[in-house]
Amino acid sequence: MVWRGENLNKSYCSRTGAFTSKCHTVLSGVSFHVGDKEFVGLAGESGSGKTTLARIALRLEPAESGKLCLAGKSYADYQDRREFYRNIQMMFQHSSEALNPRWQVEQVLEEPLRYLTELSPEKRRERIREAMAAVSLPASLLRVRPATLSGGQAQRVCLARAIILQPNFIILDEPTSSLDMVIQYQILQLLRKLHQEQGISFLMISHDLGAIKQVADRIVFLHAGQIIENVATRQLNQVKHPVAKSLADAARL
Ligand SMILES: Nc1ncnc2c1ncn2[C@@H]1O[C@H](COP(=O)(O)OP(=O)(O)OP(=O)(O)O)[C@@H](O)[C@H]1O
Ligand SMILES: [Mg+2]
Known part of the structure; x- marks a missing residue:
């Protein structure tokens, strides 16, 4: 198992007066896992x-309670930030915002290698070349700044940055939601290829069950902060919860 979350709880509180605050539960007793070399969708x-949930799994914010485990190790036992992020990487929806506008693509890809590995400059360049090839981008784009990239290219650069550290696990949050249908299809194909060829485990989050269905082996449904279904993709027509059922019906259209 590459990742596990157990009984995760989270609420956000805001002040309503000098001595009062109102809390809103966002995650309630969430438990599920992602197996080795598994592609899981979260709908x-x-x-x-x-x-x-993605932000908690990536340690971008804390859960209130619950247990998290990555690559056989509890989060609490990861003392070293570098070790943690060599195992887990991410790609979010708005790729153009995730890329530093002042940097060329090469710098974007080199940064994680520089900060999270001990690789020599020559080895770094080799990794950058490999990552660009893996996401089917020409090396000529290494000299380009993000503003010049198309949406699909920017998303490929973000994917290259996510795989460049050769992580076990990548979390994708709405990776194709801002792309048109054709580009969306190409990115989904690419994710599938990376999954199969590099053995990376993925958790792909989306409100678009149709996209998830195309790539995931198993689908977990979240509703109002709780897991309501956890099924193999081929058994999607057997979901019982009405919310999951209506999402599944809509995705079949
Ligand atoms: N930093 C925050 N402070 C207060 N409330 C927040 C914060 N982040 C998220 N929320 C609230 O938590 C709930 C869940 O938000 P979240 O962004 O996780 O949903 P989501 O499933 O990703 O939605 P979407 O499909 O629109 O991206 C929402 O009600 C949101 O308003
Ligand atoms: Mg979201």
Whole structure:
């Protein structure tokens, strides 16, 4: 198993007065795992808590309670930030915002290698070449700044950055939602290829069950901060919960 979350809870509180605050539960007793070399989809409507879960899994914010485990090790036992992020990487929806506009693509890809590995400059260049080839981008784009890239190219650069450290596990949050249908299809194919050829485990989050269905082996449904279904993709027609059922019906259209 590459990743596990157990009984995760999270709420956001805001002050309503000098001595009062109102809390809103976003995740409630969430437990599931992602197996080795597995491609899991996390589906749920807007506001169901998907991004919050991703942020917690990536240690971008803390859970209130619960246990998390990555590559056989509890999060609490990762003392070293570098070791943690060599195992888990991410790609979010708005790729153009995720890329530093002042940097050329080469710098974007070199940064994680520089900070998270001990590789020599020559080895770094080799890794950059390999990552560009893996996402089917020409080396000529290494000299380009993000503003010049198309949406699909920018998303490929973000994927190259995610795989460049050769992580076990990558979390994708709405990786294709801002792309048109053709580019979306190409990115999904690419994810599938990376999964099969490099053995990377993925958790792909999306409100678009149709996209998830094309790539995931198993689908977890989140609704109002709770897991309501956890099924193999080929058994999607057997979901019982009405919310999951209506999402599945809509994706069949
Ligand atoms: N930093 C925050 N402070 C307060 N509330 C937040 C914060 N982040 C998220 N929320 C709330 O938590 C709930 C879940 O948000 P989240 O972004 O995880 O949903 P989501 O499933 O990713 O939705 P979408 O499909 O629209 O991306 C929402 O009600 C949101 O308003
Ligand atoms: Mg979200």
